[in-house]
Amino acid sequence: MLRRKNKKAGGKSTGGNAEGTLPKIEFKPPIADKQQEQGVLIACRGMPQWPAALQLAAQAIKSRAEQILLDFTAQGVAVRIRVDGIWESLPPMDRPTGDGVLVIFKKLCDLNPNDRRSKQHAVLPVKYKGVDWLFDFVSQGVPTGERVLIRIEPKKPVLTTLADLGMRQKMQEQLRNLLNASGHMFLFSAPPGHGLPTTWRVGLEAADRFVRDFHSIEDVHLNEPELINITKHTFDSAAGETPLTVLKSLLLKQPDVLVLPDLVDGEVCKLMCEEALEEGRSFMTRIHADSAVQALIKLMARFKGSARELVKACNGVLNQRLVRRLCLECRQPFQPSPQLLQKLGIPPGRVQVLYQPTIPPPPEQRVDANGRPLEIEICGKCGGRGYYGRAAIFELLVLNDDIRKAFLNDPRPASVLAVARKHGFLTLQEEAILAVATGMTSLQEIQRVLTPPKK
Ligand SMILES: [Zn+2]
Numbered sequence: 001m002l003r004r005k006n007k008k009a010g011g012k013s014t015g016g017n018a019e020g021t022l023p024k025i026e027f028k029p030p031i032a033d034k035q036q037e038q039g040v041l042i043a044c045r046g047m048p049q050w051p052a053a054l055q056l057a058a059q060a061i062k063s064r065a066e067q068i069l070l071d072f073t074a075q076g077v078a079v080r081i082r083v084d085g086i087w088e089s090l091p092p093m094d095r096p097t098g099d100g101v102l103v104i105f106k107k108l109c110d111l112n113p114n115d116r117r118s119k120q121h122a123v124l125p126v127k128y129k130g131v132d133w134l135f136d137f138v139s140q141g142v143p144t145g146e147r148v149l150i151r152i153e154p155k156k157p158v159l160t161t162l163a164d165l166g167m168r169q170k171m172q173e174q175l176r177n178l179l180n181a182s183g184h185m186f187l188f189s190a191p192p193g194h195g196l197p198t199t200w201r202v203g204l205e206a207a208d209r210f211v212r213d214f215h216s217i218e219d220v221h222l223n224e225p226e227l228i229n230i231t232k233h234t235f236d237s238a239a240g241e242t243p244l245t246v247l248k249s250l251l252l253k254q255p256d257v258l259v260l261p262d263l264v265d266g267e268v269c270k271l272m273c274e275e276a277l278e279e280g281r282s283f284m285t286r287i288h289a290d291s292a293v294q295a296l297i298k299l300m301a302r303f304k305g306s307a308r309e310l311v312k313a314c315n316g317v318l319n320q321r322l323v324r325r326l327c328l329e330c331r332q333p334f335q336p337s338p339q340l341l342q343k344l345g346i347p348p349g350r351v352q353v354l355y356q357p358t359i360p361p362p363p364e365q366r367v368d369a370n371g372r373p374l375e376i377e378i379c380g381k382c383g384g385r386g387y388y389g390r391a392a393i394f395e396l397l398v399l400n401d402d403i404r405k406a407f408l409n410d411p412r413p414a415s416v417l418a419v420a421r422k423h424g425f426l427t428l429q430e431e432a433i434l435a436v437a438t439g440m441t442s443l444q445e446i447q448r449v450l451t452p453p454k455k
Contacts, residue, residue, distance in 0.1 A: 022051055023058030026127040027108045040107050049100025052093065056101060057135070059090070061128050063383065066152055072098060072145040084324045084390050085193070102139070102148060109137050117141035125155070132156070157225075159198055162206050166325075166391025166440070172206070174396055178316035179207035179284070182256070183276050185313040188286040189295035190320045195392055199320055200286055201225060204259060212256035217243040222261060230259060243268045251275065258283040266305050273309035283313075290452075291428065292317040292397035293416045300411055311407045317397040321428060321449050323441045324387035330358040330379040331386075331439065344433050344443075355439045357386025387445070393435055395428045 027044075031037040044050060056079070060068050065081035077098030079090040093101065106113040109122035116139075124135040132155035139148045159165055162172045178186055188203060190196040207214070209229035218224050220234040233250060235241040242264050250258075263269045263285055275281040287302075289295035295317050300307035333353040341348060358379060360366070366374050382388040397403070397420060406419035417427070426434075432446040 022054050023128070025054050025057050028125040028127070029108050029110055030122060030124065031110050040110070044104045044107055047100055047104055049097055049104060052097050053101045053104040057126065058128060060150075060152060061133060063088075064389075068148075068150040068152070070098065070102065070148040072102070072147070074145065083385065084387055085322060086324075102146075105137060105148070105150075106139065111137075111139070116146050157201070159202060160205070162202060165195075165199060165202055166435070167394050168434070171394060171396050174398065175203065175316070175318065176206055176208075178398065179203065180212075181315055182282055183280040183313075184282050184315035185272070185276055185310065186282070186284045187295055187299065187314060187317040188284070189289040189292065189317060191290050192288050194320060194322045196286060196288065196320075199318070199392060200261070201227060203318065204230065204284065207257070214257045214259060215250060215255045216259035216261075217246055217250070218261055224261060244271070247271065256281060260285050262286075263303065266303050269303040269306045269310070273306050273313050276313040277309060289319065291413065292319040292395050293413050293420065295319060296397075296407060297411045297413065297416070300407070308408060311399075311404050314399050314404075316399060318394060319397075319428065320392040320394045321432075322390045322392055323432070323435070323445050323449050325389045325391050325440055326355055326357055326442055327379060327382035327386055327388040329381040331355040332358055344436070345430070346433065346437055351437045353439075354436060354443070356442050356444070359386045360384045391435075391440060393428055393432045393446070393449075395426060395431055397425055
């Protein structure tokens with residue numbers, strides 16, 4: 001275990017670090033001319049804020065942050081990082097430090113450091129401890145100053161299988177069967193910010209792309225990642241094109257499966273339903289929604305003219321939420337009371353222990369009665385967050401004729417859900433409790449994620 005002294009870091013964050021103790025981060029500016037690239041690196045290293053820029057990048061990667069947010073105001077620069085979906089504040093920078101750090105990042109990204117108003121965007125490759133990362137950098141002037149958001153992504157996707165995402169074995173098999181069925185539509189869904197693009201990619205890669213002929217049709221401006229063994233076709237929405245531009249000639253080649261992140265318009269939707277119901281082709285699409293039932297209702301409402309055909313073609317809908325995984329190093333077992341088990345719907349005797357996170361008190365409370373600093377063990381794995389990494393909780397709605405009838409007769413979530421439950425459908429809430437029972441996550445975490453935000 002890592003031992004941290006309760007000592008406030010003194011002095012300014014510019015840091016008087018000697019070059020030797022700086023984190024070994026390698027930036028690879030996206031500049032084709034090698035000489036010019038070298039010139040940029042030398043200029044950046046010569047700036048007094050170079051150590052602060054390196055430390056910010058290293059701290060974010062070490063904390064497994066997915067984003068860095070810098071807010072420049074007259075008073076200073078607020079620094080936040082987002083770890084497993086939760087924003088954390090880092091010590092703010094003074095303006096001279098923050099301004100210098102920003103100049104360094106803009107130079108490394110081959111952007112204009114003097115422009116503090118326009119939106120500027122670039123991707124900066126970064127290497128740290130043998131791992132390649134991409135810093136997706138966006139800066140934009142705002143009324144209070146300037147705002148910078150850096151998304152940090154591993155260059156190689158780390159989540160590659162349904163099990164990596166946290167899907168239980170039985171559901172993986174059900175999902176594969178649905179994806180591999182002919183003459184159907186399968187729908188992926190999640191609320192915004194809950195990992196839909198990742199599940200879309202991993203889910204499609206779990207389908208049988210080696211036996212059947214897969215083609216995707218995507219807006220060229222969406223910039224979707226390439227999928228293995230799926231032939232990609234693009235249309236240009238800015239030029240007024242739709243999937244129809246490529247779809248008609250593509251259909252002449254008799255593809256087995258069509259993958260459309262967005263059906264775009266009623267004409268495309270109608271054609272896709274005809275291809276599924278009459279020609280036995282399959283197609284897959286996705287939509288933002290809070291539940292599997294709601295996802296199909298939303299799709300029906302969006303394409304009213306094809307609502308009946310969509311329901312007829314649909315064989316399944318997946319929905320998900322991202323939850324933080326409990327840190328396996330420091331999670332604490334506790335014996336749930338019979339009342340708690342009953343409330344959760346877990347039969348007595350099924351689960352002996354549940355787990356909760358270890359969250360140390362904030363630094364200002366780590367003192368004894370006389371105000372003397374207490375030494376507190378901070379978990380070296382999760383850094384005292386209590387959680388490490390994320391997984392998805394899934395609900396998978398498998399449609400049958402009864403459930404289809406429910407969608408068509410009364411397309412409201414409550415009435416469709418009642419019918420689906422009779423056919424064994426487990427909701428997100430129930431799937432989440434299974435994840436708590438296995439110790440993957442905590443009750444607090446599923447409450448945080450599944451409690452609807454107050455409006
Ligand atoms: Zn831990």
